[in-house]
Amino acid sequence: MSTITPTPRPLLLKKPVKLACVQLASGADKAANLAHAAAKVAEAAAGGAKIVVLPECFNSPYGCEFFPSYAEPLLPSPPPAESSPSFHALAAMARDNGVYLIGGSIPEVAESNGRDKKYYNTSLTFGPSGALLSTHRKVHLFDIDIPGRIRFRESEVLSAGSAVTTVELGEYGRVGVAICYDIRFPELAMIAARRDGCFALVYPGAFNTTTGPLHWRLQGQARAMDNQIYVALCSPARDTTAGYHAWGHSLIVDPMAQVLVEADENETIVSAELDGARIEEARSGIPLRDQRRFDVYPDVSQ
Template identity: 80%
Template sequence: MATSSYPLLLKQPVKLACVQLATGADKTANLAHAAEKVREAASAGAKIVVLPECFNSPYGCDYFPSYAEQLLPSPPSPEQSPSFHALSAMARDNGVYLIGGSIPEIEVSADNKKTYYNTSLTFSPAGELLATHRKVHLFDISIPGGITFRESDVLSPGNKLTVVDLPEYGRVAIAICYDVRFPELATIAARKGCFALIYPGAFNLTTGPLHWRLLGQARAVDNQVYVALCSPARDMSASYNAWGHSLVVDPMAKVLVEAGEGEEIVSAELNGEEIEKARRGIPLREQRRFDVYPDISQGYELKSP
């Protein structure tokens, strides 16, 4: 058992499922299909269910404005955000914590200026909104002979780390896709007591085979916590081809489960004692040298979810 000075970050074992979802151009159909798959995951015993990035729409700068929904002031009306209400119902109807991948969000100012975000919504088993994460790091890359993409041509970045408390289990951190490349977010979240780092994402066929699994394992081994990456299913007829391969990594960086390319639900049992076992065996928390380098989590105040 964990020592009294280090209580279990995950209070009781929990089954987490990543829904590697196939989506198309019809938002209503995407929402209905997501509901079917969340129901399937919950029926198999999952209590935390994760959807992929842009689960309600195709992914791409050409699509963000036309699929964007207004989330503020919260709660939005069903007309302003059908996805908000669909996610709330999925969580409530299945009694699960639902990390709703992400959706394109629009915010309209008093002078009618439109700002777009890539936004993840997390709901409780009662269907209540628990947390909102706007993608902090925008996907702006250019790999010669590979891929060029600039989310910042359309999207604006969020400005906070997102940690949410799931009362029966503990804290999780939620970030989106490109956020996984920035270890500072993960480090702060882990030191704020998270038992899992959860990333809905849509890596591509250039960076996916190189870095997807590597980054999931890196964030896990750095922080000795669970990491879940949830991708859309691959669609070679789409303008953006997702890598797929949703996975869950344990605190020793072992890949517990990994999907293939197509639509699939993958799940894993998370256990708080496995976190403590990793941390007792390789005691990084006692060995850090904050006299040599700073503790970047010090002074960081978690903002309202």
């Protein structure tokens, strides 16, 4: 009896790549924050990273009271350098270091009908040429109230984005990009992974010292386990003198939901080598992609 050899599937990650998460400490001075980020991106690139990730709100303090004063217009693109220094700083970081740069997030201001202003929490991804590749506006706003622990309502200032964001990183393949609270909604990740064939999900985020120890690592592992791809979470470093205390602990998780590397709360760079063969090994060994029962439940990626 002859045996049928399964046809090899193309690798989602076309060739191995080093990804780095830059866990930054940012203060009130935007220009200083941008210069500091540029130095750290250069350091990550010098260490061999070809994909570099910055944290949520890396150019400003994190907080509803700061969003309007630090916000920059991003449309029409490219915006003027004098009104949008963060856009141009990120483009230069990517170009000067020849990397794909997932630029954390920055506060964005957009005018509606030339009058009303809306604010967004927005992530920009640039290619090695310095060209803008993708824009993600945070879809799920961080509105929580844990009595006696933390209350935070981004919706008091921010508007929500309305799209799943995936971006083609040239010779490597496609990644999904979302921001912080977006990670708690697995549908977003499933669409990016299954519909768009991403090899990684990347979340700039700023969990706090209440939610961080509870769910930060768990959410990263859960999204990796659900989708059998890499997941990277990039946090600001913790500043106990600030009004909002970030958890830190930037991490990278492999397709079997194992944490490859994790920071502490201090400023640092963590990195890992990603390999497309690891994705295929996970999916062949535990074949979720062939065992889903869309006759029983809907396929959210359709």
